[in-house]
Amino acid sequence: MPKSRATQRRLGQYWTPRALAEFMLEAVRPQPDWRVIDPACGEGIFLQCALERGVSCAVGIDIDPETLERARENLMPYGERVRLYLQDGLLPIHDPDPFWQGNYDLVIGNPPYAATGYRVSDPKILDRFELSREPEPEDSEQASLFEDARFRRGRRKPSVAIEVLFLERFFQLCRPGGMVAIVAPRGIAANRNLMYVRKWLLLKHSVRCILEPEAAAFKGVGANALTSVFIVDNYPSCQGDRAMLAALPPAQWNLSLYAPENERLYRMALLVQEVIDYARALRYQPRNEEPEDDTDEVDNLSDDDDSIDEK
Numbered sequence: 646m647p648k649s650r651a652t653q654r655r656l657g658q659y660w661t662p663r664a665l666a667e668f669m670l671e672a673v674r675p676q677p678d679w680r681v682i683d684p685a686c687g688e689g690i691f692l693q694c695a696l697e698r699g700v701s702c703a704v705g706i707d708i709d710p711e712t713l714e715r716a717r718e719n720l721m722p723y724g725e726r727v728r729l730y731l732q733d734g735l736l737p738i739h740d741p742d743p744f745w746q747g748n749y750d751l752v753i754g755n756p757p758y759a760a761t762g763y764r765v766s767d768p769k770i771l772d773r774f775e776l777s778r779e780p781e782p783e784d785s786e787q788a789s790l791f792e793d794a795r796f797r798r799g800r801r802k803p804s805v806a807i808e809v810l811f812l813e814r815f816f817q818l819c820r821p822g823g824m825v826a827i828v829a830p831r832g833i834a835a836n837r838n839l840m841y842v843r844k845w846l847l848l849k850h851s852v853r854c855i856l857e858p859e860a861a862a863f864k865g866v867g868a869n870a871l872t873s874v875f876i877v878d879n880y881p882s883c884q885g886d887r888a889m890l891a892a893l894p895p896a897q898w899n900l901s902l903y904a905p906e907n908e909r910l911y912r913m914a915l916l917v918q919e920v921i922d923y924a925r926a927l928r929y930q931p932r933n934e935e936p937e938d939d940t941d942e943v944d945n946l947s948d949d950d951d952s953i954d955e956k
């Protein structure tokens with residue numbers, strides 16, 4: 646029996662248009678040896694696109710048995726390279742082998758949103774997430790002394806929007822240095838009451854790009870969602886990190902990414918790759934390539950210290 650619209654809305658079931666999934670994969674360029682996971686995979690569009698690009702292993706989780714069955718059918722041609730789990734994506738993966746629990750190279754997807762009131766209040770789930778904590782007030786001494794503690798010390802909120810928990814879940818599943826590419830409601834990037842989420846994201850991870858697909862991107866799939874796409878490197882940000890903010894150009898979302906109508910979208914994906922490569926090149930610049938002047942400055946500083954001691 647086809648699922649009712651109400652059930653679909655309750656579970657936040659809006660399928661990502663293939664062109665958007667393609668765009669995100671084009672931007673992050675998965676390598677053949679990558680393990681990729683979508684923790685709320687729906688019918689498996691992100692996994693399918695990743696497998697078409699040759700990744701060795703694609704893992705999907707969904708809470709809805711019918712939907713997961715469709716993902717199974719769609720991904721059948723890829724045989725052993727696919728693993729699917731029927732469970733809550735916010736909970737540890739039900740697999741006795743620790744290999745499947747985390748350390749994924751790429752965590753990608755479009756998890757459910759709270760627009761229809763989909764919030765999580767189960768304390769067993771909330772306790773697994775830093776973002777379920779009330780942030781410390783900005784001016785509190787604790788907060789300024791221990792920036793990180795802001796996310797742990799506060800009281801647990803009675804309920805949290807599901808997309809906030811999924812955002813953190815994506816990073817829990819990602820290996821250090823891996824990548825997260827996530828479609829989230831635009832409120833994550835803009836709502837005042839989600840400032841603490843943005844701070845957490847910017848402090849703990851390296852946001853490379855925030856892209857805003859045109860409002861019509863999800864029209865064809867029955868949703869009118871305003872979304873943002875976050876592309877993030879999973880290591881702590883460092884001073885001077887920059888992020889690219891851009892609106893995704895209008896496109897015929899139901900066409901393949903490479904149709905001439907989508908040429909601009911394709912060029913945007915290449916631009917994102919450049920931003921990511923550039924940021925990594927800066928981060929991994931070997932120490933001995935630093936200009937010699939820096940060493941002199943350090944020496945000068947220690948001379949100053951000596952002179953203070955002498956007084």
Ligand SMILES: C[S@@+](CC[C@H](N)C(=O)[O-])C[C@H]1O[C@@H](n2cnc3c(N)ncnc32)[C@H](O)[C@@H]1O
Pocket residue numbers: 656657658659660661683684685686687688689690691706707708709712732733734735754755756757758
């Ligand atoms: C917005 S849809 C996106 C599906 C797919 N990633 C895509 O982009 O087409 C969200 C999916 O999350 C699933 N879902 C809802 N709550 C979940 C939960 N707690 N754990 C895992 N999956 C969940 C829904 O069944 C739905 O398939």
